[in-house]
Amino acid sequence: MSKTVATKKKTVITRKELAKQKVLIAWSAVFVIYGFIFCYLPLAGWLMAFENYKNKTGLFHSQWVGLEKFKFLFSDATFIKVIRNTFCMGTLNLVFTTLTAIVFAILLNEFRLLRAKKVVQTISYLPHFLSWIIVTGILNDALSSTGIINELLQKFGLVKDTVPFFSIPALFWPIVTFAHVWKETGWNAIIYLSAITSIDPCLYEAASIDGAGRWGKIKNVTLPGIKPTIIILLIMNMGNLLNAGFEVQYLLGNGLVKSVSDTIDIYVLTWGISQNDYSLGTAAGIFKSVVSIAIIVIANSIAKRTGEERLF
Amino acid sequence: MKNKTMKKVAAFSMSTVLMAATLAGCGQAAAPSGDAGTTTGSDTTAQTSDAGSETVASGDIVDMTFFAGMPGTEINSGNNEIQDMIAEKTGVRLKETWLTGQTVAEAIGSIIASGTYPDLIDGGDGCADLYNEGVLVPWDEYLESGKYPNLTNYYTPAEWDQFRQDDGHIYWCNVFQNTKGAPTGTAHNDEAFWIQARVLEWDNYPEIKTLDQYFDLLERYAAANPKTQDANGNEMDIIPYTCLCDDWRYFCIENAPQFLDGYPNDGSVIVDFDGKDPTIVDYNTTPTAKRYFAKLNEEYKKGIVDKDFGTQKYDDYIQKLSNGNVLGMCDQYWDFQQINDALLTAGLDVQGCNYVPLGLTIDPGMENRWHTYGDTLNTASGIAVTTSCADPDLAFSFLDKMLDQDIMNLRFWGVEGEDYLVDENGLFYRTPEIRAKVADPKYKADHMCMYSYLPQYGGTSDDGINANLPEEQPSEFYDKLAEPLKKCFDAYGAKNYPDLIGSVVEDVNATHPWFPMWSYSNNLDTSTPGGVAWTKMGECKHEWLPKLVMASDFESEWNNYMAAYEGCNPQDFLSQMQEELDRRVAANAGN
Incomplete structure (x- = not known):
């Protein structure tokens, strides 16, 4: 009895203590089991990347080939291109969606008419709920040779001949970035808006007293106020850099722009599912995961070193 | 966030693990049904031959599923008149699903990954993948059993032999370009x-x-x-x-x-x-x-x-x-x-x-x-029965009956008096009103049931007068032509x-x-250097051919294309094709 009293702060795990916390334990066990089954158990499938996996022979009887699949992967010029595409589109998306969301959130915050603000906000995040197939459909129609964009360009005499937007490789990344920005700006702005509302109003008052105008308040109060949010979101989204997308590129891509449109996910689909080479698909997937983890760790440690907010 | 990326990979590997497990299950399930075909063969023969002459009570109609690795138009399965008539005659109502929004390879790949197979499948270019998975039922026993004479006689033994895979069994049969009687040859289906x-x-x-x-x-x-x-x-x-x-x-x-x-x-x-x-x-x-x-x-x-x-x-x-x-x-x-x-x-x-x-x-x-005169025997793909099919005997009997003349007529001509008329010489014909009716999408969905990817004949019907397919009926063909044609x-x-x-x-x-060499190249996969080259050549051409057409300077673009094309090692592919060609030439000389 005296023992427990002495170490009360540390809470020794006794049968009694377990019984007391049984509800908590049961609930956390659910999540541990969930995590184990859905996040860790499947990692056994990574074995596939090191063998010549065939469904018939299964995970345990397929021929072991070591690093051969990885060798093929990195000697395949297409894969190198695919990494480049994924990385570049991911970066473009991240930079532009973050920037536009912050700018948009600040602009919305400066709105004086509350009703108008609500209307604008609602309209702006509606595209988020459209699926990509619809967004790409709209883009396809708008940018086709008979679409509204070409018609406008011609009416205003900006171009003589219609512009074949989807046949020009140089335009593919901007189109994808634009699609992301259009779809996600309003939605992403919500989190920044809520960060802005949590800034202490006293700071704004103090700034006004010190003679700061609107611009001065944005620069000296709003932006520093939401900086932690921006950094945390940025770090988290860095992990998504290589998830540059699948649907958009898959749906908008065509033979002409293939060299700039294919992403790692599409590569995994073509080799893993279409060509039935699960091993190669898994190898590409492993590569993607490892790089993503590395990017997060690096971003996090940079944040740590510069004394900013961080994930872990 | 890293969890998310991991999860994606994890989900991918997970599904494959699950599928491997399911497949193992399928493999076991296949064995008994195969046995059933041989040991209890005589019983089933009696049953099926009885059923042939009578109609099947609606309660006994079995629903089966079919996936075609081709885009097509779905009919109102379960609410389609001719489908029901065929079901009464065969005991099977087949629900057809077609390829939508994917490539064949992707669709077959996903079916394999999911581990759930339809009863019947035409895997198109993915047939070899299905075979490699071991999910197809071998046809040999059924063809040799004599219970399905229409199927057995659908091809000559030598032709059937061409369908044999490297394990010596037949797993599918192509349903097109098989002419019965005299070819009518009105169409240019090329x-x-x-x-x-x-x-x-x-x-x-x-x-x-x-x-x-x-x-x-x-x-x-x-x-x-x-x-x-x-x-x-x-x-x-x-x-x-x-x-x-x-x-x-x-x-x-x-x-x-x-x-x-x-x-x-x-x-x-x-x-x-x-x-x-x-x-x-x-x-x-x-x-x-x-x-x-x-x-x-x-x-x-x-x-x-x-x-x-x-x-x-x-x-x-x-x-x-x-x-x-x-x-x-x-x-x-x-x-x-x-x-x-x-x-x-x-x-x-x-x-x-x-x-x-x-x-x-x-x-x-x-x-x-x-124009190709003569039937092209495409051994690379065709209709197959999967190990998921609970009653392969019934499936084969269904396929067999598809070749019965009355069912052929129902499938392609429709119901006499409604979808076609017969003149005093026994010749089938359609009036312009009927033609308009059978071209109507709604009518087609509710009434017509072609089962267009199941066994069928071209050429002439058993009656020696009519073409099996309306569009090949010479009189019908000419009458149907619009005035400008x-x-x-x-x-x-x-x-x-x-x-x-x-x-x-x-x-x-x-x-x-x-002929045709494509029946070999269509089934190449990336396990051979030739197959890898073939895949890469395809990707290269996909990108470059439109570029060539749109090039401002054709000559330099052509040189760029040729450089990219050489990078795919087309020689690997060509020498593999040469080997196959030599094999076919030798096999033909041996016959």
Whole structure:
């Protein structure tokens, strides 16, 4: 009895203590089991990347080939291109969606008419709920040779001949970035808006007293106020850099722009599912995961070193 | 967030693990049903032969599923009149599902990954994958059992042997290009450069024999008639020539050089046997190929080729053709034949918007082989029964009965008195009203049931009078032609489409015993160097061919293309094809 009293702060795990916390334990066990089954158990499938996996022979009887699949992967010029595409589109998306969301959130915050603000906000995040197939459909129609964009360009005499937007490789990344920005700006702005509302109003008052105008308040109060949010979101989204997308590129891509449109996910689909080479698909997937983890760790440690907010 | 990426990989690997487990289950399930076929064979024979003469009570009708690795139109399964009639005769109602929005390879890959198979499947180019998974039921026992005579006699033993996989068993059978009785040969179900009948009429039916003449006519017509009207009277710009490059259908841009040189459709290569041993020739790099793409490039710059050709999807393409403002294109007939119903419904057929095929060559005075005379035995794909099918005996009996003449008539002609009439000589015919009725999408969904990917015959019916397929009935064929087409046929003195094409009349199987080479290349996978090269060549051509057509400087773009093409090691592919060709030639010499 005296023992427990002495170490009360540390809470020794006794049968009694377990019984007391049984509800908590049961609930956390659910999540541990969930995590184990859905996040860790499947990692056994990574074995596939090191063998010549065939469904018939299964995970345990397929021929072991070591690093051969990885060798093929990195000697395949297409894969190198695919990494480049994924990385570049991911970066473009991240930079532009973050920037536009912050700018948009600040602009919305400066709105004086509350009703108008609500209307604008609602309209702006509606595209988020459209699926990509619809967004790409709209883009396809708008940018086709008979679409509204070409018609406008011609009416205003900006171009003589219609512009074949989807046949020009140089335009593919901007189109994808634009699609992301259009779809996600309003939605992403919500989190920044809520960060802005949590800034202490006293700071704004103090700034006004010190003679700061609107611009001065944005620069000296709003932006520093939401900086932690921006950094945390940025770090988290860095992990998504290589998830540059699948649907958009898959749906908008065509033979002409293939060299700039294919992403790692599409590569995994073509080799893993279409060509039935699960091993190669898994190898590409492993590569993607490892790089993503590395990017997060690096971003996090940079944040740590510069004394900013961080994930872990 | 890292969890998310991990989870994706995890989910991918997880599903494969699960599937491996399911597959193991399937494999076990397959064995007993296979046994059942041999041990209790005699019992089932008695049952099935009894059932043959009577109708099946509706309670005993078994629902089966079928997936086709091809896009198609779904019928109102379960609410379709002819489907029910067939079900009463066979005891099976088959729910067909078609390929949508994916490539065949992706669809078959996902089916394999999910581990849930339909009862029957036509895997298209993915047939070999299904075989490698071991999920198909071998046909041998069923064919040898004698219980399914229609199926057993569907091919000769030698032909059946060609379907054998490397384990010596037969797993599928191709249902097309199998002629019974005399071939009626009205259709050109092959590739061609097509042109709207009204364009030929406008120029008083000129002789169009070469690529240059073809584009010259398109240019002149488009200059004189820049606008046309759609079904609703809206004015549209003429698109003189379009070209499909979407996914596997990019053959529309890709394989014309083999035909322009006068070779038949070996699909992936030319087989040159002029006075020597048959040799594989790559048609992608021939001078003809270069001239063909240079011509397309020239026409693109002139605005004759559709601006959106490189990016259009199949649906866009079909939509354009159905609008009637595309004057010409290069395609396989079966790839666009559905537009004929749309043209008919829209009344555009009487304006001459139907397409007629032209047998073009690169230079004048050459032979052409756009039309294939004789059946092409495609052993690469076909209908298969999967190990998920609970009652393979019933499935085979169903497939067998598909070849019964009365069921064939139901499938393709419909119900007598409703969908076709019979004249005093026993000849089937349709009135214009019936033709309009059977072209109506709603009627087709509720009433017609073609089961178009199940075993069937072309040629002539058992009655010796009628064609098995309405579109091959010579009288029906001619009567059905819209007025502008009739005028066109008359002007050229042609009775049918092959006459118009003017290909060399020869039984391709006799003159080209290895034909078609594509039945080998279609099933290549990336486990061999040739297969890897073939996949990469495909990707390379997908990207470069439209680029070539749109290039501002063709010569330099062609050189870039050739450099990229060489990078795919086409030699690996070609030598593998040569091996297969030698094997086929030797096998033929042995017979």
